Amino acid sequence: MTITTPDATTTGGPALPQERRLVTAIPGPKSLELQARKSAAVANGVGTTLPVYITAAGGGVLVDVDGNSLIDLGSGIAVTTVGNAAPKVVAAVQEQVAAFTHTCFMVTPYAGYVEVAEALNRVTPGDHDKRTALFNSGSEAVENAVKIARKFTGKTGVVVFDHAYHGRTNLTMAMTAKNMPYKDGFGPFASDVYRAPLSYPFRDSGVDGAAAAARAIDLIDKQVGADNLAAIVIEPIQGEGGFIVPADGFLRALTEWCTANNVVFVADEVQTGFARTGAMFAVEHDDVIPDLIVTAKGIAGGLPLSAVTGRAEIMDSAHVGGLGGTYGGNPLACAAALAVLETIESEGLVARAAKIGDLMKERLHALQERDARVGDVRGRGAMIAVELVKAGTTEPDADLTKKVATAAHARGVVVLTCGTYGNVLRFLPPLSISDALLADACDVLDEVFAVTA
Template identity: 65%
Template structure:
């Protein structure tokens, strides 16, 4: 029996069944873009812990920052005894997120918590109850964020009832929209909201600039700017969920920048802290300061060790220009993925930006989703030493999220494995 097999036995006896895992092996260590399991097997990582380890696994600057902070103190609770690193991370977020206006930030633990706080802030500031979210959206696993999330299985099934005053609008999904333009797709949203909800009742419009779990859906050009324009006119808080797209992942620091969209509030997490749990809400000072003292916070929010890791990670992103690195990854991967699409009739679309790339699989000659095909390709990759993920409302999208520090040779090797996996499963 291998050590991984022994750990699987122990897991079955100790861990709740509802917690899933992609790999059946157990990690021993990971460096850069490579994961090694307890039995010595290695995987090239095209998952990055779901867009978390943008700066790579065990980045030396992050490791050193964490070590130094742990030696000083691990926790005081910022609401009890504050510390400089929390303030410094907020300063960085205020400077990095889109918009030249005065900003404030709040630090919490996870993406779901960031989204919840963004909604709390929008409701408090506007005095309105309703929130508009989108088809195919994913925003988390807490009660409110499950309500905001579109997909039932596995995220919502039998976990209700959910929080109220959440309204679903159609997303711009070019592959499945019949050629609808971005502005026309936005007009469809506005018409629905104004007729069924009433703009005067809407506190927040919550949107992922590129959807994550929903299938790496890139909306048609003009969709986000048109919604931004409507939200401004209607007094609705435009909230960008940049949890998966943020921190250089799409070739810019934040995905909204690709169309010069400036949100009122931005929710961040994942890539912010090199693998440590940290998240934030950043936005217009008048909105962020609207809540009363004591109305925002949390025991572990902005933990000093996570803040130290975030400051080190942001430093790496700047020094190594990881936004440009994401664009280089795209320049290499995009033609390779399109070459696969030209050969494999299951591929309906290659999409994404930067190092956030996806391939949607369908039954040849149709738009009928092919989740079994996506699962087969991903499993073939795993067997050949490449860690990939699937996603999408229909489970038929293969997604690629390599660390932004991946070398050219590693990227090429991973794409070779992917190419062979498509050929082997066609």
């Protein structure tokens, strides 16, 4: 069960053979031993999708403690976009760690933070004057975007959308739609958060983007009121909610309404940013320029970093000392982020993401034609999903989704699930993956669907 490509890797990573290789069952004995230790030492609430313990990764593979080489279609949930251990990232972090690991930017600053802010101001959509603040996680950045919007507008309400995922902190749990596993038993949650209907083309038969936006705006007007609303926060393509791509015109209509009503439009690009969708940022597909854009995940190649970037007048509305955090913009993470951006730009990874999307969609659409349980194939670039249903219906089939994911894992392909109904398989391959590995992964999926009832 081996597929080998001629090159050791494509973009980045150690010189690992780019092959799917199984030498034990998945998980193997050494992984099972570590999993037992994990159960005895780590809080039960910290789960794992696939308990294989990794010792090396690069290109499009993950190598575990038992010597198995698995095809990576997850990228650590869209984090290792430029590939695991990408050479420029490794070199930049090594140089920085030898110089210093931390001073706290709010005490004695350093150039790396400023350089990352300058880069984000340059690459994010729009040519207006911008400012950036750096944080640690996506949740933290979302919270800070809300803080900034409230300060700027003098209003407090926040609108989010059905199926949204924005994080695990108290405020972002309130903003997240899905109860299990993210919210159950953890309340009460932050107040003044309201939910509007999303454009969900697969389940919105006959409702185009303009009509879906009008539906959402009507609810916002009636149940919240523009005079009370600081911000609308939305993922341009939903992540945990099911890789839902809103219909054309939906995002643009929301931004126009926000502009007309002194409401800050916040694009949560934590999962969609940094070339993932075949554009540097997903809002570019809709010709939308957000007031604030929230980024994390793929920003620093696996080191903890996030950012809020936006219009200077909005970002500068917060008083001195109102934004920050001990580790925000850590020098190691900043060095990694600059190397990630250099890698994306120098190696044409935006175009590579688009090609990956074309390759995967071709195979997944062919699967859909053969198997009526594949209700929808959607996504952009290297952010692709299939929604699984009972054949001939739109009824979600979460059981089938679990079976397919489990069978793919057993065959050495790491896939993730998501969706409000638990019925979506999502694919987030690193942009360093080879065409041959993608083809092999799709062959495995074809095999799995053929034998899974």
